Amino acid sequence: MPSSLLFIPDISGYTRFVQSTEIEHSQHVIAELLEVLLEANTEDLQLAEVEGDALFFYSQGAIPSQERLLAQMETMFTAFYSHLKLLEKNRICPCNACATAPDLKLKIIAHSGDIQFLEVGGTRKPFGKQVIEAHRLLKNSVESDNYVIISEALASNIGITVNYSSKIYFFKHGRDLYDENQLDYIYSIIDSDKLTLNTFGKHNEVAFKRKADYKLVKDFPIKAEALLEYITNYSYRSNWVKGVDDFRFNKNEVTRLGTEHLCVINNKHLNFVTVTKKVEKGSFVYGEMTTEAPLIDRLYQFYIIKPIN
Structure with a gap:
């Protein structure tokens, strides 16, 4: 042989x-x-x-x-x-x-x-x-x-x-x-350094000329890093996001800019992509955007986590 x-x-x-x-x-x-x-x-x-x-x-x-x-x-x-x-x-x-x-x-x-x-x-x-x-x-x-x-x-x-x-x-x-x-x-x-690496598109950082339509502020007795993990790890979503029938995402992927997840609500599929924006130094931010929400061209939601002490 x-x-x-x-x-x-x-x-x-x-x-x-x-x-x-x-x-x-x-x-x-x-x-x-x-x-x-x-x-x-x-x-x-x-x-x-x-x-x-x-x-x-x-x-x-x-x-x-x-x-x-x-x-x-x-x-x-x-x-x-x-x-x-x-x-x-x-x-x-x-x-x-x-x-x-x-x-x-x-x-x-x-x-x-x-x-x-x-x-x-x-x-x-x-x-x-x-x-x-x-x-x-x-x-x-x-x-x-x-x-x-x-x-x-x-x-x-x-x-x-x-x-x-x-x-x-x-x-x-x-x-x-x-x-x-x-x-x-x-x-x-x-x-x-001598390899010709693949190129990627610009990361999804957005900016707005107006304030958010809705804003909610709440304190959590938990470390900021842990709270960010609960928000960005989609396997936890069903524990705190209500009214969604199913969350679909790549279970072997760490959430980062450009990653996607799917929300199924009454058999309707909303695809979200991870985005970011500039925030105050020392804070963490996670954002997501969809173009599939009813009656809205684009829906953005951001979670900004600011350590208290």
């Missing part, structure tokens, strides 16, 4: 990120990034498993060319860092998870060899020596959290050496010892 490709994109800093941030939001951020990497799978690699903060792909009996493999890696790095930029640009949540998400990094391990398969509960998974080696390469001596590693076996298959260089790739030799077995590889540290 021809050699197969083993391909592992792994989010660096995940353990530290989860341990030091709000758990629910950190889980949402990681889930979003894994989805982004899945969508960036341009080589139609097979997904064997989601391994916490990593994706384990393989291509049985086929290895992409040097050009296609490097392009696949670059595509994933571009998608990953573009999404981090989106999270940073459109963030409304002040929690540590959302604030530190842009510090996450990405590493990709690529290996090749003959693989066997194990079927458990109807799921077919690669296993064998090469699978073990690919995962061991995640624990390496590269002095960075942002890189690609191509094993010596794969480098030989696709004909790439340390002499190869491009706008983002500058390879070096690497070598590590695992259980007294030596694994050689080439690696390139990736400079995210």
Whole structure:
């Protein structure tokens, strides 16, 4: 059987990120990034498993060319860092998870060899020596959290050496010892500043030349950050918004500028998009807008939270 490709994109800093941030939001951020990497799978690699903060792909009996493999890696790095930029640009949540998400990094391990398969509960998974080696390469001596590693076996298959260089790739030799077995590889540290990131539209900040039509002021005996979470996390909406039959939203997404949710009232659907406006320094603001309210062109509602003490 021809050699197969083993391909592992792994989010660096995940353990530290989860341990030091709000758990629910950190889980949402990681889930979003894994989805982004899945969508960036341009080589139609097979997904064997989601391994916490990593994706384990393989291509049985086929290895992409040097050009296609490097392009696949670059595509994933571009998608990953573009999404981090989106999270940073459109963030409304002040929690540590959302604030530190842009510090996450990405590493990709690529290996090749003959693989066997194990079927458990109807799921077919690669296993064998090469699978073990690919995962061991995640624990390496590269002095960075942002890189690609191509094993010596794969480098030989696709004909790439340390002499190869491009706008983002500058390879070096690497070598590590695992259980007294030596694994050689080439690696390139990736400079995210050299990636051509995707562009996004302007964030949804609005301004008004008149005062609000309705205004309600109320004190809550709770921390401002916690109150903002209850307002912006749509899973809580049914507890305090009455008269709505259903709320529909992406449960794996942290609310930010541009995110949407749907209110179903008497079989009518109102789609809201998250917006913001300037408020007094030290205050938090969450806003949403719909163009589907009866008799109104646009309906805006803002929640401005000002800490009392």
